[in-house]
Amino acid sequence: xxxxxxxxxxxxxxxxxxxxxxxxxxxxxxxxxxxxxxxxxxxxxxxxxxxxxxxxxxxxxxxxxxxxxxxxxxxxxxxxxxxxxxxxxxxxxxxxxxxxxxxxxxxxxxxxxxxxxxxxxxxxxxxxxxxxxxxxxxxxxxxxxxxxxxxxxxxxxxxxxxxxxxxxxxxxxxxxxxxxxxxxxxxxxxxxxxxxxxxxxxxxxxxxxxxxxxxxxxxxxxxxxxxxxxxxxxxxxxxxxxxxxxxxxxxxxxxxxxxxxxxxxxxxxxxxxxxxxxxxxxxxxxxxxxxxxxxxxxxxxxxxxxxxxxxxxxxxxxxxxxxxxxxxxxxxxxxxxxxxxxxxxxxxxx
Amino acid sequence: xxxxxxxxxxxxxxxxxxxxxxxxxxxxxxxxxxxxxxxxxxxxxxxxxxxxxxxxxxxxxxxxxxxxxxxxxxxxxxxxxxxxxxxxxxxxxxxxxxxxxxxxxxxxxxxxxxxxxxxxxxxxxxxxxxxxxxxxxxxxxxxxxxxxxxxxxxxxxxxxxxxxxxxxxxxxxxxxxxxxxxxxxxxxxxxxxxxxxxxxxxxxxxxxxxxxxxxxxxxxxxxxxxxxxxxxxxxxxxx
Numbered sequence: 001x002x003x004x005x006x007x008x009x010x011x012x013x014x015x016x017x018x019x020x021x022x023x024x025x026x027x028x029x030x031x032x033x034x035x036x037x038x039x040x041x042x043x044x045x046x047x048x049x050x051x052x053x054x055x056x057x058x059x060x061x062x063x064x065x066x067x068x069x070x071x072x073x074x075x076x077x078x079x080x081x082x083x084x085x086x087x088x089x090x091x092x093x094x095x096x097x098x099x100x101x102x103x104x105x106x107x108x109x110x111x112x113x114x115x116x117x118x119x120x121x122x123x124x125x126x127x128x129x130x131x132x133x134x135x136x137x138x139x140x141x142x143x144x145x146x147x148x149x150x151x152x153x154x155x156x157x158x159x160x161x162x163x164x165x166x167x168x169x170x171x172x173x174x175x176x177x178x179x180x181x182x183x184x185x186x187x188x189x190x191x192x193x194x195x196x197x198x199x200x201x202x203x204x205x206x207x208x209x210x211x212x213x214x215x216x217x218x219x220x221x222x223x224x225x226x227x228x229x230x231x232x233x234x235x236x237x238x239x240x241x242x243x244x245x246x247x248x249x250x251x252x253x254x255x256x257x258x259x260x261x262x263x264x265x266x267x268x269x270x271x272x273x274x275x276x277x278x279x280x281x282x283x284x285x286x287x288x289x290x291x292x293x294x295x296x297x298x299x300x301x302x303x304x305x306x307x308x309x310x311x312x313x314x315x316x317x318x319x320x321x322x323x324x325x326x327x328x329x330x331x332x333x334x335x336x337x338x339x340x341x342x343x344x345x346x347x348x349x350x
Numbered sequence: 351x352x353x354x355x356x357x358x359x360x361x362x363x364x365x366x367x368x369x370x371x372x373x374x375x376x377x378x379x380x381x382x383x384x385x386x387x388x389x390x391x392x393x394x395x396x397x398x399x400x401x402x403x404x405x406x407x408x409x410x411x412x413x414x415x416x417x418x419x420x421x422x423x424x425x426x427x428x429x430x431x432x433x434x435x436x437x438x439x440x441x442x443x444x445x446x447x448x449x450x451x452x453x454x455x456x457x458x459x460x461x462x463x464x465x466x467x468x469x470x471x472x473x474x475x476x477x478x479x480x481x482x483x484x485x486x487x488x489x490x491x492x493x494x495x496x497x498x499x500x501x502x503x504x505x506x507x508x509x510x511x512x513x514x515x516x517x518x519x520x521x522x523x524x525x526x527x528x529x530x531x532x533x534x535x536x537x538x539x540x541x542x543x544x545x546x547x548x549x550x551x552x553x554x555x556x557x558x559x560x561x562x563x564x565x566x567x568x569x570x571x572x573x574x575x576x577x578x579x580x581x582x583x584x585x586x587x588x589x
Contacts, residue, residue: 087497089470096470097523101497160475163432164439209549212430241549245427286522286550293558321522 004350006067007197010141013278013313014198014234014256018348022307022314022340024333025068027143027200027236027259027280029319033095034326035059043095043322044088047074050125054132061140065333068197070143071129073319074098078147078183079155081120082113095322105157108165108172113179118186127194134195144196145238146188148203149180149223156180159205166215174219181223185230198234200259201227207241207263216246221253228254236280240318244268251277261317266309275345280315282306289324289332299328303335312344372403379412379444384419386436388443395447405451406488413444414486431475438482445485452488461487462512464503466494468527473520476547480516480565489514500527504534507542516545525550529559536560 004012009023036043036056046052057069076086076098084104089096105111114120126144133142147155153162153176165173188199206220228235237250238259247269250258257278260269266282273279287294288302303314314336343349375394382391391413398408420437423429429437454460463484467474474496484491492510494502507515515535519525525548532544546556547565556564 092469094470094527095523097521099470099472099497101472154473159473160435160478163475164435166432167436208427208430210431212427215430215432286525286555290522291558318522321526323526 050128141197383416466498467496
């Protein structure tokens with residue numbers, strides 16, 4: 001049986017062509033501590049330096065045998081480019097991702113996206129990082145991502161303004177989301193132009209543990225369709241939390257694949273979406289690779305359960321947490337290779 | 351057969367009338383919260399004050415009872431977080447008026463809680479909803495805000511001698527800090543109850559970290575919090 005390269009495996013997956021085995025890859029961050037340590041970097045340093053960003057991502061994939069390299073890792077680039085200050089936690093020894101302590105926009109009326117936003121630093125460093133990955137690790141497909149407009153709104157405004165506004169100020173909410181959708185489209189197109197081989201739209205904060213299916217249909221779905229319609233394939237739509245009530249609408253937004261987290265009932269999603277839809281995710285990024293008490297055997301069993309549940313790729317349901325247990329992480333990827341030799345619902349095998 | 355004198359009947363009639371008004375006001379407070387009508391809640395709360403009804407009774411059997419209904423609607427997927435947030439605003443509109451009239455306990459000490467979102471996490475919707483639950487229950491709440499350094503939880507618990515520390519994390523990447531805080535607090539004071547909340551926090555994680563309670567999402571925090579309020583109401587009813 002021919003063995004495919006990581007790039008071939010992922011490309012064929014999106015075309016639903018037969019594979020040698022199931023890929024292990026992600027559309028969200030998967031930078032890991034062992035790689036950062038080996039490179040001699042500190043976690044807070046890797047987010048705003050394109051070389052460190054690229055090399056930390058490449059080495060994480062190489063050390064553990066992932067099928068793609070993903071940049072960036074943090075969710076603050078756009079907000080910082082708009083003018084907000086960020087916390088990098090440079091004095092902390094813990095794994096702390098950058099955050100925005102104070103947002104300069106206090107109401108939806110303040111939202112004014114600069115026309116050159118897609119070219120501003122630090123967004124521009126992601127394009128540089130993609131180019132470095134393409135040059136230094138051409139055997140890997142490069143994944144990039146954008147936060148969806150509702151989730152991004154929480155990075156530039158206090159989220160409760162938007163949540164309450166859904167009822168009290170719907171027109172303003174929609175106008176705000178449209179502005180952020182324009183930004184999302186423009187940056188996504190530049191990520192693709194820089195060489196991203198696939199792109200994930202992460203509208204994380206819109207699961208039905210937050211918004212009703214009706215609000216999702218009225219307010220979120222039109223923006224998902226517009227953004228995904230403006231990007232080239234392959235493109236993935238990811239939503240965190242409870243998604244079973246909206247899974248069919250998610251699949252009706254123009255994405256090539258749907259990504260969910262552990263709160264999704266995979267059997268129900270598969271039943272609703274049928275065998276031909278690419279479904280990723282639903283694997284617990286804390287319990288299997290990170291939890292101190294999880295044995296290698298339990299991690300292996302967890303991935304077998306994930307594959308048996310009907311995914312088409314082993315794909316973390318969120319950013320991989322950097323402080324993984326190395327033995328568990330390696331066993332997870334190895335199990336994906338061996339146990340994933342059988343066909344998945346939407347993709348056959350060579 | 352006993353007969354009332356006209357004076358007794360008059361007094362009894364007034365009592366009946368005021369009882370009905372008390373019930374009616376509680377109902378208006380409750381419905382105002384459920385239907386997120388801040389003005390209705392404010393008006394009813396003011397009438398509770400003007401009529402010199404028991405403020406704590408109105409909080410528990412009006413505002414808190416309303417949030418119990420909200421929790422039920424959330425559990426049944428009829429309400430979602432935007433509705434819950436608006437209900438919380440309505441509840442606070444009433445609480446701001448009624449809470450100052452609740453007498454302090456005789457020993458001057460209410461139950462105390464230290465609450466905050468853990469370092470690295472700037473999400474605080476869930477935290478604020480849990481805070482509301484403690485506010486309703488009349489606790490002294492020491493709100494540290496969000497992105498709170500781990501040591502700050504320990505320092506504040508020791509400073510205030512609070513019985514409960516409640517922490518929230520929205521992301522797996524920040525959740526692990528909770529484990530350190532719990533260890534630090536329990537080493538110094540094993541009797542402190544720790545409550546965890548946030549999207550990545552499961553019952554398994556809470557147990558593993560040594561926490562005493564958990565809520566997995568903002569909505570779930572409300573649901574769990576409301577159950578706690580319901581238990582408090584039952585206890586109050588029995589007292």
